[in-house]
Amino acid sequence: MTAGGPVLAVDQGTSGTKALVVCPERGVIASGSAPVRPRHLPGGLVEVGPGELLASVLDAGREALDRAGEPVAAVGLANQGETVLAWDPVTGEPLTDALVWQDRRAEPLCAELAAHADELRDLTGLPLDPYFAAPKMAWIRRHRTRRGVVTTSDAWLVHRLTGAFVTDAATAGRTQLLDLDSVTWSERALALFGLDGEELPRVVDAAEQVGTTDAFGAELPLTGLLVDQQAALLAQDVTEPGSAKCTYGTGAFLLAQTGERPRRGGSGLVACVAWRLGGRSSYCLDGQVLTAASAVRWLTDLGVIKGARDLDPVGSAVPDSGGVTFVPALAGLAAPWWRGDARGSLTGLGLDTTPGHLVRA
Known part of the structure; x- marks a missing residue:
C-alpha cells in the first residue's frame, strides 16, 4: 500500500472481478464489481474470453473509483493464478481463449510425464496435475498455436494495462516452471514440458512499481501484484510460521505460512511461494478444494x-x-x-x- 493516500485494489477472479478503494486511515472507501462467466464445456473444459477478463478489471476498477469520488495514489492487482493464454507480445492481442484453472484438457499430457512427477514436485513443489499452469501452457503449444507468448493471465493483464512483461513470484510458483528454492525459472522443468526456448515474463516482487497505467483515468503506478490466495494470506496478516487462513470463492483454499524455507512433504499439500518482498521469499503450504x-x-x-x-x-x-x-x-x-x-x-x-x-x- 502506498503511504499518504487511498489505493485501488483489484482482484480478478474466476467468477468475477472485485475492486476496492482503500485508505490507510479510513479503510474501505468504495467498491465495484463485474461478473465473469467462464464456459464449462464437455470433457472438463473451462474457457473464458480474455477480453472479458480485461473488461471486468476496467469496469470494476472504474466503478470503485467513481463511487469513491477522490483520486488514488496507486493500483494493485490480484489474479487467478493458474489460468493461461497465448498472446502477441507486440500488439497485446490474445491468440487463444484463456484456459481457466479448472480446465482438465491437459490430463493426457500429464499422464505422458508421469515418470517425471517426483522430479517436478521436488523442483517446483507442485504435484503433476492439469490444475497448474504449465500443462495447460504446453497443451496450447501442441494444439492451438506456436505464435506469440504463452503465460498466466496476470502477465497479459499487466501488459495491457502498463506495457510491462512481468509476473509476481507467487504466480510464477503456480506454473510448475519455477525452481522453488531459487525462485527463478527452471530450465529443466521447461524442457520436460516442451516449453524450453519460451519467452517468459520477468519475475518481480509483490510490491514494486512495474509500470503505469491510464486505464482508470489519471496515470497511476501499478505497485502491487500477487496471486489471489497468497494475497489473501498477506492481507489477513498470516505472516508467522504455523499460522493459516482459508478463503472461499469458486474453490476453497487453506494456506499455512511456513517461513523463509519451503517445506516439502508427502501429505498431498503443495509447497509454494507465498510472496517475495524486498527480494526475500516467504513460503506456504497450500491445500486446495476445487469446488466450493x-x-x-x-x-x-x-x-x-x-x-x-x-x-x-x-x-x-x-x-x-x-x-x-x-x-x-x-x-x-x-x-x-x-x-x-x-x-x-x-x-x-x-x-x-x-x-x-x-x-x-
Whole structure:
C-alpha cells in the first residue's frame, strides 16, 4: 500500500472481478464489481474470453473509483493464478481463449510425464496435475498455436494495462516452471514440458512499481501484484510460521505460512511461494478444494435453487440431509488426493429427497 493516500485494489477472479478503494486511515472507501462467466464445456473444459477478463478489471476498477469520488495514489492487482493464454507480445492481442484453472484438457499430457512427477514436485513443489499452469501452457503449444507468448493471465493483464512483461513470484510458483528454492525459472522443468526456448515474463516482487497505467483515468503506478490466495494470506496478516487462513470463492483454499524455507512433504499439500518482498521469499503450504461456490452455481444452473441467497431458506426447510451425501468433485479432487479423474456424486437419494436435502448435502 502506498503511504499518504487511498489505493485501488483489484482482484480478478474466476467468477468475477472485485475492486476496492482503500485508505490507510479510513479503510474501505468504495467498491465495484463485474461478473465473469467462464464456459464449462464437455470433457472438463473451462474457457473464458480474455477480453472479458480485461473488461471486468476496467469496469470494476472504474466503478470503485467513481463511487469513491477522490483520486488514488496507486493500483494493485490480484489474479487467478493458474489460468493461461497465448498472446502477441507486440500488439497485446490474445491468440487463444484463456484456459481457466479448472480446465482438465491437459490430463493426457500429464499422464505422458508421469515418470517425471517426483522430479517436478521436488523442483517446483507442485504435484503433476492439469490444475497448474504449465500443462495447460504446453497443451496450447501442441494444439492451438506456436505464435506469440504463452503465460498466466496476470502477465497479459499487466501488459495491457502498463506495457510491462512481468509476473509476481507467487504466480510464477503456480506454473510448475519455477525452481522453488531459487525462485527463478527452471530450465529443466521447461524442457520436460516442451516449453524450453519460451519467452517468459520477468519475475518481480509483490510490491514494486512495474509500470503505469491510464486505464482508470489519471496515470497511476501499478505497485502491487500477487496471486489471489497468497494475497489473501498477506492481507489477513498470516505472516508467522504455523499460522493459516482459508478463503472461499469458486474453490476453497487453506494456506499455512511456513517461513523463509519451503517445506516439502508427502501429505498431498503443495509447497509454494507465498510472496517475495524486498527480494526475500516467504513460503506456504497450500491445500486446495476445487469446488466450493462453483457447487452453488451448479445447483443454480440445475434449477434446484435460484441463487446463493436461497441456500439458507431452502436448506433450513429440512432438519438434515436425509441420508443424502454429496462428493464435490465437480472439477476433480485436489489436495491431498490429486485425482483429476474423480467426478462428483450424489448418493442416498430417495423418492422423498427434496431440494432442501440436496442443499444440506
